[in-house]
Amino acid sequence: MCKSINFSKIRQLSLSLLGVCILIASSSNFSFASGEDVSKVKEQDWTFSGVFGYYDRAELQRGFQVYKEVCSSCHSMKYVYYRNLSEPGGPGFSTDEAKAIAAEFSVTDGPDSNGDMFERNALPSDKFVSPFENNVIARMSNGGALPPDLSLIAKARSTERGFPMWIVDLFTGYQEQGVDYVYALLNGYEDMPSDFNLQDGMNYNKYYPGNQIAMYSPLSADIVEYADGTEATVENMSKDVSAFLMWTAEPKLEARKKMGFKVIIFLFILAGLLYLSKKKIWARLDH
Amino acid sequence: MSKLSTYQPKSSLSRWFDERLPLPRLMHDSVNAFPTPRNLNYWYTFGGVLTFCLITQIITGIVLAMHYTPNAELAFGSVEHIMRNVNYGWLIRYVHAVGASMFFLAVYVHIFRGLYYGSYKAPRELLWILGVVIYLLMTATAFMGYVLPWGQMSFWGATVITNLFSAIPIVGGTVTEWLWGGFAVDNSTLNRFFSLHYLLPFMIFGVVILHIWSLHVTGNNNPIGISVKDEHDTVPFSPYYTVKDGFALVCFLILFAWFIFYNPNILGHSDNYIEANPLSTPAHIVPEWYLLPFYAILRAIPSKIGGVLFMFAAIGILFLLPWLDTSKIRSATFRPLYKQFFWIFLANCLVLGYLGSQNPEGGYLIASRICTAYYFIHFLVVFPLLGIIETPKPLPESITKSVLEKIKTKKIDEKK
Numbered sequence: 001m002c003k004s005i006n007f008s009k010i011r012q013l014s015l016s017l018l019g020v021c022i023l024i025a026s027s028s029n030f031s032f033a034s035g036e037d038v039s040k041v042k043e044q045d046w047t048f049s050g051v052f053g054y055y056d057r058a059e060l061q062r063g064f065q066v067y068k069e070v071c072s073s074c075h076s077m078k079y080v081y082y083r084n085l086s087e088p089g090g091p092g093f094s095t096d097e098a099k100a101i102a103a104e105f106s107v108t109d110g111p112d113s114n115g116d117m118f119e120r121n122a123l124p125s126d127k128f129v130s131p132f133e134n135n136v137i138a139r140m141s142n143g144g145a146l147p148p149d150l151s152l153i154a155k156a157r158s159t160e161r162g163f164p165m166w167i168v169d170l171f172t173g174y175q176e177q178g179v180d181y182v183y184a185l186l187n188g189y190e191d192m193p194s195d196f197n198l199q200d201g202m203n204y205n206k207y208y209p210g211n212q213i214a215m216y217s218p219l220s221a222d223i224v225e226y227a228d229g230t231e232a233t234v235e236n237m238s239k240d241v242s243a244f245l246m247w248t249a250e251p252k253l254e255a256r257k258k259m260g261f262k263v264i265i266f267l268f269i270l271a272g273l274l275y276l277s278k279k280k281i282w283a284r285l286d287h
Numbered sequence: 288m289s290k291l292s293t294y295q296p297k298s299s300l301s302r303w304f305d306e307r308l309p310l311p312r313l314m315h316d317s318v319n320a321f322p323t324p325r326n327l328n329y330w331y332t333f334g335g336v337l338t339f340c341l342i343t344q345i346i347t348g349i350v351l352a353m354h355y356t357p358n359a360e361l362a363f364g365s366v367e368h369i370m371r372n373v374n375y376g377w378l379i380r381y382v383h384a385v386g387a388s389m390f391f392l393a394v395y396v397h398i399f400r401g402l403y404y405g406s407y408k409a410p411r412e413l414l415w416i417l418g419v420v421i422y423l424l425m426t427a428t429a430f431m432g433y434v435l436p437w438g439q440m441s442f443w444g445a446t447v448i449t450n451l452f453s454a455i456p457i458v459g460g461t462v463t464e465w466l467w468g469g470f471a472v473d474n475s476t477l478n479r480f481f482s483l484h485y486l487l488p489f490m491i492f493g494v495v496i497l498h499i500w501s502l503h504v505t506g507n508n509n510p511i512g513i514s515v516k517d518e519h520d521t522v523p524f525s526p527y528y529t530v531k532d533g534f535a536l537v538c539f540l541i542l543f544a545w546f547i548f549y550n551p552n553i554l555g556h557s558d559n560y561i562e563a564n565p566l567s568t569p570a571h572i573v574p575e576w577y578l579l580p581f582y583a584i585l586r587a588i589p590s591k592i593g594g595v596l597f598m599f600a601a602i603g604i605l606f607l608l609p610w611l612d613t614s615k616i617r618s619a620t621f622r623p624l625y626k627q628f629f630w631i632f633l634a635n636c637l638v639l640g641y642l643g644s645q646n647p648e649g650g651y652l653i654a655s656r657i658c659t660a661y662y663f664i665h666f667l668v669v670f671p672l673l674g675i676i677e678t679p680k681p682l683p684e685s686i687t688k689s690v691l692e693k694i695k696t697k698k699i700d701e702k703k
Contacts, residue, residue: 051549079367148561151367155552156560173549178557209570249560252370252377259378260548267541274534281526285325 039206041159041177041184044239048246049176053257055247060091062226063244066237068101069224071150074142074215076130079151080248083124089254090247098124105129143201145214154178154242154249179246181207186238189217293320317503322521323528324509326690330400331507332535333393339536340390341495345488347383355435357481359474362437363562381551387429388554389543391577394422403629405617406508412609414501419605421494426578426602428487431480433575438559443572445472445480451585454592471565511689512617513682520686571646579643580636584662586647587655597659604666611666613674621680625673632665 047056064085067077082102085093093101102122107129110117122129132138139146148156158177161169168174184207192204192211202212219234226232230240247253294312296302305312354373356365369376398418401407407415434445449466453459468475506515515521522528546554554576558569574582581598588594604611619626635658642655683689 079364079371084371152560156557158557170550170553173545175550175552256377256381256548256551260544263544263548264541267537267544271534271537271541274530274537278530278534281530285522285527 038160038209038211039184039188041180041207043174043176044180044183044242046176046179046243046246048243048253050173051257051261054254055089055091056243057092058228059240059243060247061093062228062230062237063240063242063247064091065226066219066224066241067150067244070218070237071241072128073131074138074147075150076132076138076147077128077151077248078130078149080128080251081124082122082126082128084248084251086124087251090251091244095124102126143214147215150245150248152249154182154246156249157181159184176246178249179242182245183238183242185213186219186242187234292316317499318529319523319525321503321524322506322515322518323524324507324515324520324686325522325527326509326511326686327507327528327531328510329531329535330396330403331509332532333397333400334502335532336393336536336539337390337397338495340386340393341488341491344383344386344390345492347379347386348485348488350379351383352485355481357435357478359437359477359563362435362477366436378547381547384555385543385546385551387432388546388575388577389539390425391429393539394425395577398422399633402632403619404508404510405512405612405614405619407609408612408615408617409609410505411501411508414498414505415609416606417494417498417501419602421491421498422605423602424487424491424494426581428484428491429575429577431484431487433559434477434480435484436559437477437563439561439563439567439569440556440559440572442472442563442565443569444574445476447572448574449476451591451595451598454595456592508617509686510618511620511683511686513686516685573644576640576644579641580639581643583639583643583647583655584659586643587652587659597663601662604663608666608670611670613671614677614679615674616679616682621682622673622677623680624677628665628669628673631661635661635665 047054047059067075082098085091085101086095086098102124105122105126106119107122107126108117109120112118132141135146155178159181161177169177185205188205188207189203190206192198196204196211198204199212202214203216204211205213219237221234222232224232224237230236250256292312292315294305294309294315296305296311301311304310351369354365354369354376356362366380369380371377373379401415401418430444430448434441449463449472452466453463455462464470466476466479467473468479509515556573556575573579581601584601585594585598588597614622614625616622619629639655639658639662642651642658645651647655683692
């Protein structure tokens with residue numbers, strides 16, 4: 001009875017299922033954006049995507065300006081140091097510029113030799129100064145909602161990619177789900193549908209899960225003045241600040257991609273040599 | 288297999304050594320001269336790949352432990368410290384994190400290769416059982432390792448899995464508190480998981496030695512599954528299989544490197560870049576991809592204790608496989624029916640993996656129940672039954688004959 005089963009078809013089916021399922025299972029990166037009414041996040045062009053990705057220094061510097069002048073009034077960035085601003089693979093500020101930026105902030109240090117705490121200007125070796133002393137104050141100042149730390153936000157958020165994109169993503173190296181989401185979110189403040197039931201103190205955003213976000217629309221045209229003459233539109237500012245947030249989340253991205261290229265070329269050459277050696281050695285056996 | 292040592296000490300120093308501690312002799316006999324069937328295909332190279340994976344995880348893990356802090360307040364920050372401030376810390380951590388996925392990818396290929404070619408049958412039952420023990424230890428190690436970064440998925444994954452033990456009647460609550468070291472997943476849980484995560488890989492290493500030892504007593508199985516008859520059927524492991532395994536390993540490393548350098552985070556969950564927060568539950572709690580089939584089985588059963596039992600039984604049943612399979616023929620190549628069921632089983636496991644990543648409701652829940660049922664039917668009904676009703680294809684006389692036959696047909700094909 002079982003012989004009537006078409007073997008080659010079963011095998012074909014199973015093999016295709018195999019591929020599909022491994023990949024489904026491996027891309028479990030889809031949990032964040034859920035809910036039926038959430039709009040699909042579009043892929044953006046980023047200089048840091050792909051095998052030869054790099055950060056655009058000017059873009060990161062503009063993004064830092066947006067962070068500093070807008071976001072940082074509520075959002076902390078506790079894993080980033082002022083010195084990072086002048087380190088390779090980042091926004092490319094000079095060490096003096098990084099020092100000057102740090103000096104704009106003050107930190108509590110101590111205790112000194114008298115046992116007293118004291119205020120001093122921040123140094124490049126200090127972490128970015130947080131806007132609030134602790135989470136309780138942060139909540140109190142923001143209507144009960146805690147503004148998340150932004151150091152890792154571009155990796156801590158994701159987008160629902162759907163079939164078959166999660167398979168494609170594995171092999172195209174698409175890893176900008178998070179930063180695409182951040183960009184979309186900043187551009188996602190729209191008039192809500194008339195039948196939408198918005199809670200007090202919340203704002204409508206078409207990309208946020210559930211569409212109700214405590215953060216009001218943070219960007220508006222010309223809220224910052226770019227030194228390099230770039231027009232401060234909401235799109236430009238959100239693009240710049242998203243790129244900056246990608247860098248804070250993944251500060252070694254350039255080094256990683258550069259090293260990866262060398263490693264993979266090396267491995268291909270080594271594989272070729274080993275293949276030839278294998279052929280030569282196995283040719284010794286009687287045929 | 289040949290039991291006589293072929294080792295010849297070449298210098299007076301090596302002779303002196305050989306008379307006192309014959310370690311070079313052991314290495315020579317088990318690595319250089321070890322007679323290996325000449326017809327092993329590339330599916331047989333994953334043993335070497337796995338050894339490499341284990342050593343890589345241990346070395347990168349030791350370095351990570353030098354910079355990591357197992358404390359609920361500091362763990363998340365210490366991982367970021369590794370990523371940002373430690374020289375090449377990002378590389379070491381990504382190798383370790385991607386390495387876990389690659390380790391499981393390789394072990395699944397290795398296990399399914401064993402299932403296809405009947406490598407668990409006499410005389411290799413213990414070899415197989417040791418392999419299942421290694422796999423069990425691997426899942427425990429990987430689970431505890433995933434908790435260490437103390438992100439949201441770490442914390443909630445640990446909460447879900449440790450809570451399973453509370454389903455044990457009478458002592459469940461006590462056992463769970465004992466696992467936690469308190470009344471919830473907290474600092475003491477993280478501390479003991481770190482300690483065990485450091486210990487278990489060395490236990491795996493020990494069982495791997497037993498696994499290889501057992502392999503070297505019974506000798507390799509091979510794609511046609513018939514035993515080695517004389518020395519013409521085998522080649523010395525070195526250079527034939529050192530070079531073949533080496534080539535396969537480097538190909539595997541290309542995939543490995545792709546994920547490390549170009550997609551290091553896609554195999555993990557973005558929520559794990561949010562620091563653990565006991566007050567906020569993520570929308571979906573999912574384990575890493577390699578544990579998803581078992582997660583699907585766990586949630587397919589409508590009772591908690593039942594789910595736990597079936598989940599552990601899904602691995603436990605592998606221990607019995609050598610005796611559940613009634614067929615004397617090893618390789619699926621000569622088992623027309625088994626071959627078909629092998630692919631069905633593989634597809635079933637993959638579908639279970641997919642279902643494990645979805646919410647257990649509606650069609651997904653029904654599908655996971657069907658797939659769970661098939662998983663056990665495959666072992667408890669299909670394996671015993673096939674050996675009785677199946678008519679195997681005629682076996683070749685020897686490994687050498689089958690190899691030469693293949694080359695002949697290939698040459699004739701080329702002439703055409």
